[in-house]
Amino acid sequence: MTEISVNGGKRLSGEISVQGAKNSVLPVLAATLLCGGESVIHNCPELSDVETSLKILRHLGCKCSKEGSTVTVDSGSITAYDIPDSLMREMRSSVVFLGAVIGRTGKAVISSPGGCELGPRPIDLHLSSLEQMGVTIQEEHGFLNCTAEKGLHGAEIHLSFPSVGATENIILAAATAEGSTVIHNAAKEPEISDLADFLNRAGARIYGSGSDTINIYGVKKLGGTEHTIIPDRIAAATYMACAAVTGGSVTLNSIMPPHMMSVLWCFKECGCAVVSSGGSVRLTAPSKLRRVPTVRSLVYPGFPTDAGPVAVAMLSAAEGTSVFVENIFENRFRYIDELKRFGAKIKTEGKIAVIEGTDRLSGVHCKATDLRGGAALVIAALRADGESRIGEIHHIERGYDDIVGNLSALGADIKYSGD
Numbered sequence: 001m002t003e004i005s006v007n008g009g010k011r012l013s014g015e016i017s018v019q020g021a022k023n024s025v026l027p028v029l030a031a032t033l034l035c036g037g038e039s040v041i042h043n044c045p046e047l048s049d050v051e052t053s054l055k056i057l058r059h060l061g062c063k064c065s066k067e068g069s070t071v072t073v074d075s076g077s078i079t080a081y082d083i084p085d086s087l088m089r090e091m092r093s094s095v096v097f098l099g100a101v102i103g104r105t106g107k108a109v110i111s112s113p114g115g116c117e118l119g120p121r122p123i124d125l126h127l128s129s130l131e132q133m134g135v136t137i138q139e140e141h142g143f144l145n146c147t148a149e150k151g152l153h154g155a156e157i158h159l160s161f162p163s164v165g166a167t168e169n170i171i172l173a174a175a176t177a178e179g180s181t182v183i184h185n186a187a188k189e190p191e192i193s194d195l196a197d198f199l200n201r202a203g204a205r206i207y208g209s210g211s212d213t214i215n216i217y218g219v220k221k222l223g224g225t226e227h228t229i230i231p232d233r234i235a236a237a238t239y240m241a242c243a244a245v246t247g248g249s250v251t252l253n254s255i256m257p258p259h260m261m262s263v264l265w266c267f268k269e270c271g272c273a274v275v276s277s278g279g280s281v282r283l284t285a286p287s288k289l290r291r292v293p294t295v296r297s298l299v300y301p302g303f304p305t306d307a308g309p310v311a312v313a314m315l316s317a318a319e320g321t322s323v324f325v326e327n328i329f330e331n332r333f334r335y336i337d338e339l340k341r342f343g344a345k346i347k348t349e350g351k352i353a354v355i356e357g358t359d360r361l362s363g364v365h366c367k368a369t370d371l372r373g374g375a376a377l378v379i380a381a382l383r384a385d386g387e388s389r390i391g392e393i394h395h396i397e398r399g400y401d402d403i404v405g406n407l408s409a410l411g412a413d414i415k416y417s418g419d
Protein backbone atom coordinates (compact mmCIF):
# COMPACT_ATOMS: atom_id res chain seq x y z
CA MET A 1 0.00 0.00 0.00
CA THR A 2 1.93 2.99 -1.19
CA GLU A 3 -0.77 5.61 -1.67
CA ILE A 4 -3.97 6.88 -0.17
CA SER A 5 -6.71 7.63 -2.69
CA VAL A 6 -9.70 9.83 -1.92
CA ASN A 7 -12.85 10.71 -3.83
CA GLY A 8 -13.62 14.11 -2.35
CA GLY A 9 -16.85 15.91 -1.60
CA LYS A 10 -18.40 13.42 0.81
CA ARG A 11 -19.86 15.02 3.94
CA LEU A 12 -18.43 13.39 7.08
CA SER A 13 -20.73 12.30 9.91
CA GLY A 14 -20.79 9.87 12.79
CA GLU A 15 -18.35 9.33 15.63
CA ILE A 16 -14.92 7.86 16.27
CA SER A 17 -12.56 7.49 19.21
CA VAL A 18 -9.26 9.34 18.96
CA GLN A 19 -5.92 7.52 19.37
CA GLY A 20 -3.45 7.87 22.21
CA ALA A 21 -0.95 10.73 21.86
CA LYS A 22 2.13 9.97 19.73
CA ASN A 23 4.08 12.73 21.48
CA SER A 24 3.27 11.25 24.87
CA VAL A 25 3.78 7.53 24.20
CA LEU A 26 7.31 8.11 22.81
CA PRO A 27 8.79 9.73 25.95
CA VAL A 28 6.80 7.36 28.20
CA LEU A 29 8.29 4.35 26.39
CA ALA A 30 11.73 5.89 26.89
CA ALA A 31 10.91 6.34 30.59
CA THR A 32 10.18 2.61 31.02
CA LEU A 33 13.98 2.15 30.75
CA LEU A 34 14.32 3.78 34.16
CA CYS A 35 11.86 1.45 35.89
CA GLY A 36 13.97 -1.70 36.16
CA GLY A 37 10.86 -3.88 36.05
CA GLU A 38 7.71 -4.46 34.03
CA SER A 39 5.60 -1.47 32.94
CA VAL A 40 2.23 -1.74 31.20
CA ILE A 41 1.22 1.15 28.93
CA HIS A 42 -2.40 1.36 27.72
CA ASN A 43 -3.90 3.39 24.85
CA CYS A 44 -0.73 3.16 22.74
CA PRO A 45 -1.48 4.13 19.14
CA GLU A 46 -0.47 1.78 16.30
CA LEU A 47 2.26 3.94 14.70
CA SER A 48 5.58 3.34 12.98
CA ASP A 49 7.20 5.66 15.54
CA VAL A 50 5.97 3.36 18.33
CA GLU A 51 7.41 0.35 16.46
CA THR A 52 10.75 2.18 16.18
CA SER A 53 10.71 2.95 19.91
CA LEU A 54 10.12 -0.73 20.69
CA LYS A 55 13.04 -1.64 18.40
CA ILE A 56 15.25 0.74 20.40
CA LEU A 57 14.06 -0.72 23.73
CA ARG A 58 14.71 -4.28 22.51
CA HIS A 59 18.17 -3.26 21.26
CA LEU A 60 18.91 -1.96 24.77
CA GLY A 61 17.92 -5.30 26.32
CA CYS A 62 14.25 -4.78 27.22
CA LYS A 63 11.58 -7.40 26.65
CA CYS A 64 8.66 -5.74 24.84
CA SER A 65 5.27 -7.11 23.85
CA LYS A 66 2.14 -5.55 22.41
CA GLU A 67 -1.45 -6.70 22.64
CA GLY A 68 -3.87 -4.36 20.87
CA SER A 69 -3.17 -0.91 22.29
CA THR A 70 -1.41 -2.24 25.40
CA VAL A 71 2.40 -2.38 25.39
CA THR A 72 4.37 -4.17 28.10
CA VAL A 73 8.05 -3.34 28.63
CA ASP A 74 10.30 -5.27 31.01
CA SER A 75 13.52 -3.30 31.50
CA GLY A 76 14.88 -5.64 34.18
CA SER A 77 18.18 -6.12 32.41
CA ILE A 78 19.74 -3.50 30.17
CA THR A 79 22.58 -4.81 28.01
CA ALA A 80 23.47 -1.81 25.83
CA TYR A 81 23.67 1.96 25.97
CA ASP A 82 23.87 2.95 22.32
CA ILE A 83 21.03 3.84 19.98
CA PRO A 84 21.83 2.49 16.50
CA ASP A 85 22.27 5.15 13.83
CA SER A 86 19.63 3.50 11.63
CA LEU A 87 17.03 3.83 14.39
CA MET A 88 18.06 7.42 15.18
CA ARG A 89 17.46 8.21 11.52
CA GLU A 90 14.15 6.35 11.43
CA MET A 91 12.76 8.57 14.17
CA ARG A 92 14.28 11.93 14.97
CA SER A 93 12.53 12.07 18.32
CA SER A 94 14.63 9.09 19.50
CA VAL A 95 16.84 11.78 21.05
CA VAL A 96 14.38 11.58 23.97
CA PHE A 97 15.94 8.20 24.86
CA LEU A 98 19.18 10.01 25.70
CA GLY A 99 18.17 11.11 29.20
CA ALA A 100 16.69 7.71 30.04
CA VAL A 101 19.69 5.69 28.82
CA ILE A 102 22.13 7.89 30.76
CA GLY A 103 19.82 7.81 33.77
CA ARG A 104 19.81 4.02 33.74
CA THR A 105 23.36 3.16 32.62
CA GLY A 106 25.41 6.31 33.25
CA LYS A 107 26.35 6.58 29.59
CA ALA A 108 24.89 6.76 26.08
CA VAL A 109 26.03 6.84 22.49
CA ILE A 110 23.76 8.38 19.88
CA SER A 111 24.34 9.69 16.38
CA SER A 112 23.78 13.38 16.01
CA PRO A 113 20.13 13.49 14.92
CA GLY A 114 20.02 14.92 11.44
CA GLY A 115 17.58 17.57 10.41
CA CYS A 116 14.14 16.48 9.43
CA GLU A 117 11.41 17.62 7.13
CA LEU A 118 10.82 20.65 9.36
CA GLY A 119 14.33 22.00 8.98
CA PRO A 120 17.32 21.71 11.32
CA ARG A 121 16.38 20.09 14.61
CA PRO A 122 19.14 21.28 17.00
CA ILE A 123 19.53 19.57 20.36
CA ASP A 124 21.83 22.16 21.98
CA LEU A 125 19.35 22.71 24.83
CA HIS A 126 19.21 18.97 25.54
CA LEU A 127 23.01 18.67 25.60
CA SER A 128 23.80 21.81 27.62
CA SER A 129 21.21 20.76 30.22
CA LEU A 130 22.67 17.25 30.56
CA GLU A 131 26.18 18.75 30.88
CA GLN A 132 24.91 20.81 33.83
CA MET A 133 23.84 17.50 35.40
CA GLY A 134 27.33 15.98 35.15
CA VAL A 135 27.34 14.47 31.68
CA THR A 136 30.45 14.89 29.51
CA ILE A 137 29.73 14.79 25.79
CA GLN A 138 32.31 14.09 23.10
CA GLU A 139 31.36 14.35 19.46
CA GLU A 140 33.32 12.26 16.98
CA HIS A 141 32.52 10.99 13.50
CA GLY A 142 28.92 12.16 13.90
CA PHE A 143 28.36 10.31 17.16
CA LEU A 144 27.82 11.80 20.61
CA ASN A 145 29.57 9.84 23.36
CA CYS A 146 27.91 10.80 26.63
CA THR A 147 29.16 9.71 30.05
CA ALA A 148 28.33 10.68 33.61
CA GLU A 149 31.54 9.40 35.28
CA LYS A 150 30.44 10.43 38.73
CA GLY A 151 26.76 9.74 38.08
CA LEU A 152 24.07 12.31 37.33
CA HIS A 153 23.47 15.12 39.83
CA GLY A 154 20.68 17.65 40.09
CA ALA A 155 21.04 21.19 38.71
CA GLU A 156 19.14 24.45 38.37
CA ILE A 157 18.47 24.71 34.63
CA HIS A 158 17.06 27.66 32.69
CA LEU A 159 15.87 26.81 29.19
CA SER A 160 16.31 29.72 26.76
CA PHE A 161 13.39 28.21 24.82
CA PRO A 162 10.70 25.98 26.40
CA SER A 163 11.75 23.00 24.30
CA VAL A 164 9.43 19.99 24.68
CA GLY A 165 12.16 17.44 24.02
CA ALA A 166 14.74 19.14 26.20
CA THR A 167 12.25 19.37 29.09
CA GLU A 168 11.52 15.66 28.69
CA ASN A 169 15.21 14.71 28.58
CA ILE A 170 15.95 16.70 31.72
CA ILE A 171 13.03 15.07 33.58
CA LEU A 172 14.23 11.61 32.47
CA ALA A 173 17.81 12.27 33.57
CA ALA A 174 16.81 13.97 36.83
CA ALA A 175 14.27 11.37 38.04
CA THR A 176 16.99 9.12 39.52
CA ALA A 177 19.85 11.65 39.73
CA GLU A 178 21.56 12.55 43.01
CA GLY A 179 19.82 15.58 44.53
CA SER A 180 17.20 17.89 43.08
CA THR A 181 16.73 19.62 39.74
CA VAL A 182 14.72 22.72 38.86
CA ILE A 183 13.74 23.50 35.28
CA HIS A 184 12.93 27.16 34.65
CA ASN A 185 11.05 28.06 31.46
CA ALA A 186 10.03 24.42 31.06
CA ALA A 187 7.69 23.35 28.26
CA LYS A 188 4.06 23.17 29.49
CA GLU A 189 2.59 20.81 26.88
CA PRO A 190 0.15 18.15 28.22
CA GLU A 191 2.57 15.44 27.06
CA ILE A 192 5.09 16.70 29.65
CA SER A 193 2.50 16.18 32.41
CA ASP A 194 1.69 12.73 31.08
CA LEU A 195 5.38 11.77 31.28
CA ALA A 196 5.61 13.14 34.84
CA ASP A 197 2.44 11.25 35.83
CA PHE A 198 3.94 8.00 34.54
CA LEU A 199 7.23 8.54 36.37
CA ASN A 200 5.52 9.59 39.62
CA ARG A 201 3.46 6.38 39.46
CA ALA A 202 6.78 4.55 39.16
CA GLY A 203 8.05 6.24 42.34
CA ALA A 204 9.57 9.48 41.05
CA ARG A 205 9.09 12.85 42.76
CA ILE A 206 8.26 15.40 40.04
CA TYR A 207 6.27 18.54 40.83
CA GLY A 208 5.00 21.43 38.70
CA SER A 209 4.67 19.69 35.32
CA GLY A 210 2.34 21.72 33.12
CA SER A 211 3.78 24.93 34.55
CA ASP A 212 6.97 26.70 33.50
CA THR A 213 8.85 25.62 36.64
CA ILE A 214 9.32 21.92 37.32
CA ASN A 215 11.00 20.49 40.45
CA ILE A 216 12.40 16.96 40.37
CA TYR A 217 13.78 15.33 43.54
CA GLY A 218 15.98 12.40 42.49
CA VAL A 219 15.07 8.99 43.97
CA LYS A 220 17.23 5.88 44.21
CA LYS A 221 15.01 3.49 42.32
CA LEU A 222 11.89 3.39 40.17
CA GLY A 223 9.62 0.36 39.82
CA GLY A 224 7.50 -0.82 36.93
CA THR A 225 3.98 0.61 36.81
CA GLU A 226 0.80 0.85 34.75
CA HIS A 227 -0.25 3.93 32.77
CA THR A 228 -2.78 5.08 30.17
CA ILE A 229 -1.56 7.49 27.52
CA ILE A 230 -3.53 10.76 27.12
CA PRO A 231 -5.49 11.34 23.89
CA ASP A 232 -3.75 12.82 20.86
CA ARG A 233 -4.83 16.46 20.61
CA ILE A 234 -3.29 16.87 17.15
CA ALA A 235 -5.03 13.80 15.74
CA ALA A 236 -8.27 15.19 17.21
CA ALA A 237 -7.65 18.54 15.50
CA THR A 238 -7.02 16.72 12.24
CA TYR A 239 -10.32 14.80 12.29
CA MET A 240 -12.18 17.99 13.25
CA ALA A 241 -10.68 19.75 10.22
CA CYS A 242 -11.73 16.81 8.00
CA ALA A 243 -15.31 17.31 9.18
CA ALA A 244 -15.10 21.08 8.88
CA VAL A 245 -14.00 21.10 5.21
CA THR A 246 -16.72 18.63 4.19
CA GLY A 247 -19.58 20.52 5.88
CA GLY A 248 -19.88 17.57 8.20
CA SER A 249 -20.95 16.90 11.76
CA VAL A 250 -18.87 14.46 13.81
CA THR A 251 -18.34 13.47 17.43
CA LEU A 252 -14.85 12.63 18.64
CA ASN A 253 -14.68 10.46 21.77
CA SER A 254 -11.79 9.76 24.19
CA ILE A 255 -10.33 13.26 23.91
CA MET A 256 -9.40 15.92 26.48
CA PRO A 257 -10.92 19.25 25.35
CA PRO A 258 -8.94 21.26 27.96
CA HIS A 259 -5.75 20.21 26.08
CA MET A 260 -6.94 21.81 22.88
CA MET A 261 -8.61 25.12 23.79
CA SER A 262 -6.62 27.15 21.25
CA VAL A 263 -7.55 24.66 18.52
CA LEU A 264 -11.26 24.70 19.47
CA TRP A 265 -11.09 28.51 19.32
CA CYS A 266 -9.90 28.31 15.70
CA PHE A 267 -12.77 26.03 14.66
CA LYS A 268 -15.31 28.33 16.34
CA GLU A 269 -13.72 31.37 14.64
CA CYS A 270 -14.34 29.85 11.23
CA GLY A 271 -17.99 29.22 12.05
CA CYS A 272 -18.09 25.66 13.34
CA ALA A 273 -20.38 24.79 16.24
CA VAL A 274 -18.16 23.05 18.81
CA VAL A 275 -19.71 21.43 21.87
CA SER A 276 -17.48 19.67 24.41
CA SER A 277 -18.84 17.35 27.04
CA GLY A 278 -16.54 15.31 29.26
CA GLY A 279 -14.15 13.40 27.05
CA SER A 280 -15.94 14.15 23.78
CA VAL A 281 -16.37 17.00 21.39
CA ARG A 282 -19.00 17.41 18.67
CA LEU A 283 -18.19 19.61 15.68
CA THR A 284 -20.82 20.77 13.20
CA ALA A 285 -19.51 22.72 10.25
CA PRO A 286 -21.27 25.72 8.70
CA SER A 287 -22.28 25.55 5.05
CA LYS A 288 -19.41 27.96 4.35
CA LEU A 289 -16.29 28.20 6.50
CA ARG A 290 -15.33 31.74 7.49
CA ARG A 291 -11.77 33.00 7.27
CA VAL A 292 -9.76 33.43 10.47
CA PRO A 293 -7.84 36.73 10.20
CA THR A 294 -4.68 35.48 11.92
CA VAL A 295 -3.60 32.17 13.48
CA ARG A 296 -0.17 32.08 15.14
CA SER A 297 1.62 28.92 16.30
CA LEU A 298 3.01 29.32 19.81
CA VAL A 299 4.19 27.11 22.64
CA TYR A 300 1.43 25.60 24.78
CA PRO A 301 -1.22 26.73 25.55
CA GLY A 302 -0.96 28.70 22.30
CA PHE A 303 -2.01 27.24 18.98
CA PRO A 304 0.15 24.11 18.43
CA THR A 305 2.61 24.18 15.53
CA ASP A 306 1.61 20.59 14.68
CA ALA A 307 -1.95 21.73 13.98
CA GLY A 308 -0.67 24.47 11.65
CA PRO A 309 -0.78 22.43 8.44
CA VAL A 310 -4.23 21.15 9.45
CA ALA A 311 -5.53 24.70 9.91
CA VAL A 312 -3.97 25.97 6.68
CA ALA A 313 -5.58 23.15 4.70
CA MET A 314 -8.96 23.88 6.27
CA LEU A 315 -8.68 27.65 5.71
CA SER A 316 -7.81 27.02 2.05
CA ALA A 317 -11.52 26.20 1.65
CA ALA A 318 -12.85 29.10 3.73
CA GLU A 319 -14.46 32.31 2.47
CA GLY A 320 -11.96 35.16 2.61
CA THR A 321 -8.29 35.50 3.36
CA SER A 322 -6.58 34.13 6.48
CA VAL A 323 -3.01 34.49 7.68
CA PHE A 324 -1.01 31.75 9.42
CA VAL A 325 2.22 32.62 11.24
CA GLU A 326 4.61 29.74 12.09
CA ASN A 327 6.68 30.74 15.10
CA ILE A 328 8.19 27.42 16.18
CA PHE A 329 9.92 25.68 13.28
CA GLU A 330 12.00 27.22 10.52
CA ASN A 331 10.81 25.19 7.63
CA ARG A 332 7.29 23.99 8.28
CA PHE A 333 5.74 25.14 4.99
CA ARG A 334 7.15 22.49 2.67
CA TYR A 335 3.68 20.93 2.33
CA ILE A 336 2.19 24.15 0.92
CA ASP A 337 3.51 23.58 -2.61
CA GLU A 338 1.67 20.24 -2.58
CA LEU A 339 -1.49 21.90 -1.23
CA LYS A 340 -1.34 24.44 -4.08
CA ARG A 341 -1.60 21.58 -6.59
CA PHE A 342 -5.22 21.18 -5.44
CA GLY A 343 -5.83 24.83 -6.44
CA ALA A 344 -5.27 26.28 -2.95
CA LYS A 345 -4.30 29.93 -3.18
CA ILE A 346 -1.50 30.38 -0.65
CA LYS A 347 1.45 32.74 -0.67
CA THR A 348 4.28 32.26 1.80
CA GLU A 349 6.87 34.80 2.87
CA GLY A 350 9.28 33.51 5.54
CA LYS A 351 7.19 32.33 8.47
CA ILE A 352 3.96 33.82 7.12
CA ALA A 353 1.41 32.06 4.91
CA VAL A 354 -1.40 34.12 3.36
CA ILE A 355 -4.33 31.87 2.49
CA GLU A 356 -6.94 33.17 0.05
CA GLY A 357 -9.84 30.76 0.53
CA THR A 358 -11.44 29.17 -2.52
CA ASP A 359 -14.30 26.77 -3.11
CA ARG A 360 -12.57 25.34 -6.14
CA LEU A 361 -10.20 22.64 -4.98
CA SER A 362 -9.79 19.73 -7.39
CA GLY A 363 -8.34 16.30 -6.91
CA VAL A 364 -4.66 15.76 -7.81
CA HIS A 365 -1.74 13.39 -7.39
CA CYS A 366 0.48 14.70 -4.60
CA LYS A 367 3.10 13.56 -2.10
CA ALA A 368 3.34 13.94 1.66
CA THR A 369 6.43 15.94 2.67
CA ASP A 370 6.17 15.29 6.42
CA LEU A 371 3.76 13.95 9.01
CA ARG A 372 1.42 16.91 9.53
CA GLY A 373 1.88 18.17 5.97
CA GLY A 374 0.61 14.77 4.85
CA ALA A 375 -2.46 15.20 7.04
CA ALA A 376 -3.05 18.57 5.35
CA LEU A 377 -3.15 16.85 1.96
CA VAL A 378 -5.74 14.34 3.21
CA ILE A 379 -7.91 17.26 4.40
CA ALA A 380 -7.63 19.00 1.02
CA ALA A 381 -8.42 15.73 -0.79
CA LEU A 382 -11.59 15.23 1.26
CA ARG A 383 -12.75 18.69 0.13
CA ALA A 384 -11.57 18.54 -3.49
CA ASP A 385 -13.78 17.55 -6.42
CA GLY A 386 -12.78 14.26 -7.95
CA GLU A 387 -10.08 11.75 -7.09
CA SER A 388 -6.83 12.51 -5.30
CA ARG A 389 -3.89 10.20 -4.70
CA ILE A 390 -1.39 10.91 -1.95
CA GLY A 391 2.05 9.29 -2.10
CA GLU A 392 4.88 8.98 0.49
CA ILE A 393 2.25 7.98 3.04
CA HIS A 394 4.89 6.58 5.40
CA HIS A 395 5.13 10.11 6.74
CA ILE A 396 1.43 10.01 7.68
CA GLU A 397 1.70 6.57 9.24
CA ARG A 398 4.33 7.84 11.68
CA GLY A 399 1.65 9.73 13.58
CA TYR A 400 -1.86 8.63 12.62
CA ASP A 401 -3.28 5.30 13.74
CA ASP A 402 -5.56 3.98 10.95
CA ILE A 403 -6.44 7.36 9.47
CA VAL A 404 -8.03 5.60 6.46
CA GLY A 405 -10.20 3.37 8.69
CA ASN A 406 -11.27 6.29 10.87
CA LEU A 407 -12.21 8.53 7.95
CA SER A 408 -14.02 5.67 6.19
CA ALA A 409 -16.03 5.15 9.38
CA LEU A 410 -17.06 8.80 9.12
CA GLY A 411 -18.26 8.33 5.53
CA ALA A 412 -15.20 9.39 3.52
CA ASP A 413 -14.54 7.62 0.23
CA ILE A 414 -10.90 6.86 1.07
CA LYS A 415 -8.72 3.79 0.66
CA TYR A 416 -5.18 2.60 0.32
CA SER A 417 -4.05 1.98 -3.25
CA GLY A 418 -0.93 0.98 -5.16
CA ASP A 419 0.96 -2.29 -4.66
Ligand code: EPZ
Binding pocket: 022, 023, 024, 026, 093, 120, 121, 122, 123, 124, 125, 126, 127, 161, 162, 163, 164, 165, 166, 187, 305, 306, 328, 329, 330, 371, 372, 399
Ligand atom coordinates in the same frame (compact mmCIF):
# COMPACT_ATOMS: atom_id res chain seq x y z
C1 EPZ B 1 8.14 18.09 19.95
O1 EPZ B 1 9.30 18.20 19.13
C2 EPZ B 1 7.15 17.28 19.14
N1 EPZ B 1 7.70 15.95 18.88
C3 EPZ B 1 6.85 18.00 17.83
O2 EPZ B 1 5.85 17.24 17.15
C4 EPZ B 1 6.27 19.37 18.14
O3 EPZ B 1 6.07 20.07 16.93
C5 EPZ B 1 7.27 20.15 19.03
O4 EPZ B 1 7.57 19.38 20.22
C6 EPZ B 1 6.72 21.50 19.45
O5 EPZ B 1 5.54 21.32 20.15
C7 EPZ B 1 7.61 15.02 19.85
O6 EPZ B 1 7.15 15.28 20.94
C8 EPZ B 1 8.13 13.66 19.51
P1 EPZ B 1 11.00 21.48 20.61
P2 EPZ B 1 10.67 18.80 19.76
O7 EPZ B 1 12.24 20.97 21.22
O8 EPZ B 1 10.83 18.34 21.14
C9 EPZ B 1 14.17 24.53 18.80
C10 EPZ B 1 4.89 16.13 15.33
O9 EPZ B 1 4.49 16.46 14.21
N2 EPZ B 1 15.14 23.79 19.61
O10 EPZ B 1 9.94 22.08 21.47
O11 EPZ B 1 11.77 18.55 18.79
C11 EPZ B 1 13.71 23.70 17.60
O12 EPZ B 1 14.62 23.86 16.53
C12 EPZ B 1 6.20 16.65 15.88
O13 EPZ B 1 4.26 15.35 16.10
C13 EPZ B 1 16.44 24.27 19.72
O14 EPZ B 1 16.80 25.30 19.13
O15 EPZ B 1 10.31 20.35 19.74
C14 EPZ B 1 12.36 24.26 17.28
O16 EPZ B 1 12.51 25.42 16.49
C15 EPZ B 1 6.86 17.62 14.92
N3 EPZ B 1 17.35 23.58 20.45
C16 EPZ B 1 11.81 24.66 18.65
O17 EPZ B 1 12.96 24.72 19.53
C17 EPZ B 1 17.01 22.43 21.13
O18 EPZ B 1 17.89 21.84 21.82
C18 EPZ B 1 10.79 23.68 19.20
O19 EPZ B 1 11.45 22.49 19.44
C19 EPZ B 1 15.70 21.95 21.02
C20 EPZ B 1 14.76 22.65 20.26
